[in-house]
Amino acid sequence: MKPGVTLHENFERTASRFPESVAVTDGRTQLTYRELDERAERLAGALRAAGAGRDQRVGLCVERGAELVVGLLGILKAGAGYVPVDPAYPAERREFVLGHCDSGLVVAHAATAPLVEGRRVVRVDALPETVTEAPAGHQAADAESLAYVIFTSGSTGEPKGVEIEHRNAVRLFTATAPVFAFDETDVWTNFHSTAFDFSVWEIWGALFFGGRLVIVDRDTARDPQAFLTLLRRERVTVLNQTPSAFRNLINVDEGQPLDLRYVVFGGEKLDYRSLKPWVERHGIETPALVNMYGITETTVHVTWKVIGEADLSGEGDSLIGKPIADLRLAVLDEQGAELPIGTEGGLHVAGAGVARGYLGHPELTAARFVERTLADGTTERWYDSGDRGVQIAPGQFAYAGRADRQVKIRGYRVEPGEIEAVLQQHAAVRDAVVLVADFGSGDPRLVAYPLVEAGTDAEALAAELKEAVAAALPAYMAPSTYLAIDELPVTVNGKLDESVLRKRLEVQLAEAADSAREQSAAGGSVEDALRGIWAEVLGTDAAAIADGDEFFDLGGTSFSLIHMLSVVNDRYRLSLNVGTLAEGANIAALAAAVQNQLALTSR
Incomplete structure (x- = not known):
């Protein structure tokens, strides 16, 4: 591997060393390094003939498989940068990515060509038999040319395209080579979508060192048991996982031997305590567990830390270790001054991995990629990650x-991870996620999603978890709602899919609203009418609310208490206030207060 040259030139060097070794396999097709190189050359010729060249952006919309790697490599050999467009994307997202990148040329295959209609398509599954010569004036790529554009979520809702150059990606492997000593005996999985930059590490980690890359199809990636079977069958040695995806793998793993040398974590904050079941079965040394903090804008990884036994009980912040050799990490305050050891602040990164910037967003690039003056008077380009950290x-x-992970509930700052840790101590809870949800009118509440075995008595579990939280945490940290799940949902990038969990809450709230309306329509006692109001405000089943249940024990907040009283006052034309419930915020006490005021107003 040679620094200062392109990704594809480094691949070609590897292909010349291991021409007959298997480079990539997908369960249906396998290609040797020679075959992969030849197919990519033929694709590159077709792309050059279509006008692809240096710093142009060519779309890549191919389902997971060996052809995906041919497409990626062919685009680079043509001199262009690849723009991954996951076929699973909604049409609007595909159009946004390709339109923003001005990608009129797209590499696809038979299954995905219809997804990119209106653009010139070069089919990776219909290659010319020979390599087309480059047209006159064609510009080949060099180390400072664009390698890829990967889009990340934007705070404004519009994705941002991060431009990474060849030199940024190549040095990721030259700088980490002494740490990992990857070689031609390694077997890597490509678990993640090419639209997620973890895939850069997976794909080139295999192809730079002569290893074998196993493409994981979408269905297998979503099925932890099937994926575990693949790891055994393919004798995978290097596994890269987001913590959320690995949690699901832990839950199906029974401790049978694996060939893994490394499990590398990235993409999310790692709670070391979640690794205890894995370590109990497999030990801490083989495979080695490595936590790598990273950002798309700084080329996948920034730091690395080999996890030790003592780390597994670690509470508080997630240890991320030290920067990769050619990067620098600093903890700064809001004015850009470096903070002392032990003081939390913003994480900023400098060095050879820092990206070119955001495509088409010069102002945002200038705001996040900042020239910082050092103590010796020199200036250096740093990236403001938007993450919080501390030098320990x-x-x-x-x-x-x-x-923005830290939230405010009723004026108090709350770290959801602290609540998750309490929930995870319950014997029936394999894992837990706590999110903040707006229950309407700016009423933020904590919602807990305990991960349990299918068939667990959710109502009994919720009662036990409420007791555990009440015993361990202040009242303002108590979740308002507990929704049991039997699997952690993950996105195509392997990250926790919060939208699925939030949808689950929406469904429950809708059901609660229906229950409340039915309760109100049925008429009956004041107690029953109040039960219906509580059910709608709290987002719970009216039938589950007993006369003596306390409002706050059912998940109510001070804000929702006021809202509930407002609804009651409107219903009965009263003027009840919070003081009315000083002796107890339950249906029995509230019904008595309502009846007393009604009696007074009727005189």
């Missing part, structure tokens, strides 16, 4: 989370 010792860092 010279050169050693911990990740605290996104700047």
Whole structure:
């Protein structure tokens, strides 16, 4: 592997060393390094003939498989940068990515060509038999040329395209080679979508060192048991996982031997305690567990830390270790001043991995990629990650989370991870996620999603978890709702899919609203009418609310209490206030207060 040259030139060097070794397999097709190189050359010729060249952006819309790697490599050999468009994307997202990149040329195959209609398509599954010569004036790529554009979520809702150059990606492997000592005996999985930059590490980690890349199809990636079977069958040695995806793998793993040398974590904050069941079965040394903090804008990974036994009980911030050799990490305050060891602040990154910038967003690029003046008077380009962290010792860092991970509930700052840790102590809970949801009118509440075995008595579990939380945490940290799940949903990138969990809450709230309306329509006692109001405000089943249940024990907040009283006052034309419930916020006490005021107003 040679620094200062392109990704594809480094691949060609590897292909010349291991021409007959298997480079990529997908369960249906396998290609040797020679075959992969030849097919990519033929695709590159067709792309060059279609006008692809240096710093142009060519779409890549191919289902997971060996052809995906041919497409990626062919685009680079043509001199262009690839723009991954996951076929699973909604049409609007596909159009946004390709339109923003001005990608009139797209590599696809028979199954995906209809998804990119209106653009010139070069089919990776219909290649010319020979390599087309480059047209006159064609510009080949060099180390400073564009390699790929990967889009990340934007705070405004519009995705941002991050431009990475060949030099950024190549140095990721030259800088980490002494740490991992990858070689031609390694078998890697490509578990993640090419639209997620973890795939850059997976694909080139195999192809730079002569290893074998196993493409994981979408269905297998979503089925932890099937994926575990693949790991055994293919004798995978290097596994890269987001913590959320690995949690699901842990839950189906029974401790049978694997050939893994490394499990590398990235993409999310790692809770070390979640690894205990894995370590109990497989030990801590083989495979080695490595936590790598990283950002798309700084080329996949920034730091690395080999996890030790003592780390597994670690509470608080997630240890991320030290920066990769050619990067620098600093913890700064809001004014850009470096903070002392032990003080939390914003994580900023400098060095050879820092991206070119955001495509088509010069102002945002200038705001996030900042020239910083150092103590010696020199300036250096740094990236403001938007993450929070702390330097725990010279050169050693911990990740605290996104700047917006910490939330405010009733004026108190709350870290959801602290609540998750309490829930995870319950014997029936394999894992847990706590999110903040707006229950309407700016009423933010905590919602807990305990991961349990299918068939678990959710109502009994919720009662036990409420007791555990009440015993361990202040009242303002108590979740309002508990929704049991039997699997952690993940996105195509392997990250926790919060939208699925939020949809689950929406369904429950809709059911609760129906229950409340039925309760109100049925008429009956004041108690029953109030039960219906509580059910709608709390997002719970009216039938589950007993006369003596306390409003706050059912998940109510001070805000929702006021809202509930407002609904009651409107219904009965009363003027009840919070003081009315000083002796107890339950249906019995509230019904008595309503009846007393009604009696007074009727005189």
